[in-house]
Amino acid sequence: MVRLIATSTKGENMLHIKKEGSGLMAKLRLLVVAVLAIGLVASATPSNAAQKAPKQIRILYATAEANSAAVQAALPSFKAKTGVQLVMDTMPYNALQTKVFAEFAVKSSYYDIVIVDTPWSPALAQNLEPLSGYMTNASLNNLAPLNPADFIPKVFYDTAVYNVKNPSLHYPKPTATVDPAAIKKAGFDVYGLPIQANALALAYRKDLFNNAAQKAAFKKVAGRELTVPKTLDEFTEVAEFFTQPDKKLYGTTLMAGTGDWSTDDFKTLLAAFGGDGYMIGNNQELNFNSAAGVKALTYYRNLIKSGFTPPGTTSASWDEVATMFNSGLTAMTMNYHDLKLDASIAGGEIGYAKVPAGNSEGPHFGTWMLSVNKYSKNKEWGYRAAQWLTSAAQSTAMLQKGIHPARNSVYTAAGKLSDPNLAAYYKTLKQALAVGAGRPRLTNYGEVNAVIFTMVNNVATGKLEPKPALAAAAVEVTKLLESAGYKVPK
Numbered sequence: 001m002v003r004l005i006a007t008s009t010k011g012e013n014m015l016h017i018k019k020e021g022s023g024l025m026a027k028l029r030l031l032v033v034a035v036l037a038i039g040l041v042a043s044a045t046p047s048n049a050a051q052k053a054p055k056q057i058r059i060l061y062a063t064a065e066a067n068s069a070a071v072q073a074a075l076p077s078f079k080a081k082t083g084v085q086l087v088m089d090t091m092p093y094n095a096l097q098t099k100v101f102a103e104f105a106v107k108s109s110y111y112d113i114v115i116v117d118t119p120w121s122p123a124l125a126q127n128l129e130p131l132s133g134y135m136t137n138a139s140l141n142n143l144a145p146l147n148p149a150d151f152i153p154k155v156f157y158d159t160a161v162y163n164v165k166n167p168s169l170h171y172p173k174p175t176a177t178v179d180p181a182a183i184k185k186a187g188f189d190v191y192g193l194p195i196q197a198n199a200l201a202l203a204y205r206k207d208l209f210n211n212a213a214q215k216a217a218f219k220k221v222a223g224r225e226l227t228v229p230k231t232l233d234e235f236t237e238v239a240e241f242f243t244q245p246d247k248k249l250y251g252t253t254l255m256a257g258t259g260d261w262s263t264d265d266f267k268t269l270l271a272a273f274g275g276d277g278y279m280i281g282n283n284q285e286l287n288f289n290s291a292a293g294v295k296a297l298t299y300y301r302n303l304i305k306s307g308f309t310p311p312g313t314t315s316a317s318w319d320e321v322a323t324m325f326n327s328g329l330t331a332m333t334m335n336y337h338d339l340k341l342d343a344s345i346a347g348g349e350i351g352y353a354k355v356p357a358g359n360s361e362g363p364h365f366g367t368w369m370l371s372v373n374k375y376s377k378n379k380e381w382g383y384r385a386a387q388w389l390t391s392a393a394q395s396t397a398m399l400q401k402g403i404h405p406a407r408n409s410v411y412t413a414a415g416k417l418s419d420p421n422l423a424a425y426y427k428t429l430k431q432a433l434a435v436g437a438g439r440p441r442l443t444n445y446g447e448v449n450a451v452i453f454t455m456v457n458n459v460a461t462g463k464l465e466p467k468p469a470l471a472a473a474a475v476e477v478t479k480l481l482e483s484a485g486y487k488v489p490k
Contacts, residue, residue: 144391192369194406199365271362277437297466365436
């Protein structure tokens, strides 16, 4: 029996443990330690002898966050092609997260494939089967063309490529064409195949931006044409213009609540102001505690303080900001998915664009990958199933259900969709993925992330000023990194 584990998040792969959930974080940390303490046997090279096809491939997947509906729709085709049935079990994200670490802690072979969320990859990499040998074995890639060069390089390298002895390291050539042999030669390997890629993008109401009266009013006060903002200065100006509380309209939304979402907002702005969007470097440099970090938090706080965001912003996650925008409460928003305006908004139509930049850019992104469980008894068929599910053909078929592709060819196909809103979103998503920044590679990212998103929320609510908040967070993060065995530069 071949099985898949899914470890995924919403929006990119989000680790959304709130600070008050410290008990869960502590349990997960213990599980990570247990996982890393396990004596791991060396992975065998894929055999030349064909592995007997199992009757079933069981899939454990996130209930909604990883677009289970799109994957579910593909499952019958695999049985028709191979005779192997794909059975999908789903669970809510937090419960899934706990289960995944627990499964690996006891070297369980029950699931054969793991859908891994990027925050977990450094802690789990030693439990995942290296795939470069499978990718170069023609007999294991006969169900669908693999075509590694079709993957968006930045997405593939950030998501799937690790040096298992030092998982903090990023691949040194993140824009190079994906080549399994070159990856292996550089001392890295492939530990999964990307299936969905999320990135922050700007959504805006076309009915407002194209309204003749609004355009005339904006030109009168701003002295320029009303356009979709490309810079942060323009973003502030447009947000202020559309903010009309008496008409129940605000300029934009922010995900300033206590959770991973506020980290994503912060790291996006950090990159926009010229900082390191990954926040923490390969050698654990605390790049978030910087002049760019101060500018990012100051800008963030000022948007809220100025009243350009709706009430409730400082407790909002991606769900709340989507609701605010869809209901017509804001002119703009930033989120990870295509959105749907309420039918009550007459003539309402959504446009998409990259997140406004400062002197640089780096919108947050994160990707889910299908990985083979190192303890599986059906690794070859696990790989074949994962490779088929992430193929260009299957990703293209999943477009109608909103999968976020990781392949260039699928984005080409997305441009021909009959739904113009979805086609426009995919165009913007590809642009965002090409310039985005992922997360730092840390085995205890959940704990570090909790410090950062708590800091962002404290600044957003006015409890702390940006510079001392960053300095205090740096002290806490240093302690966490050192307790996990990292050496933090002084």
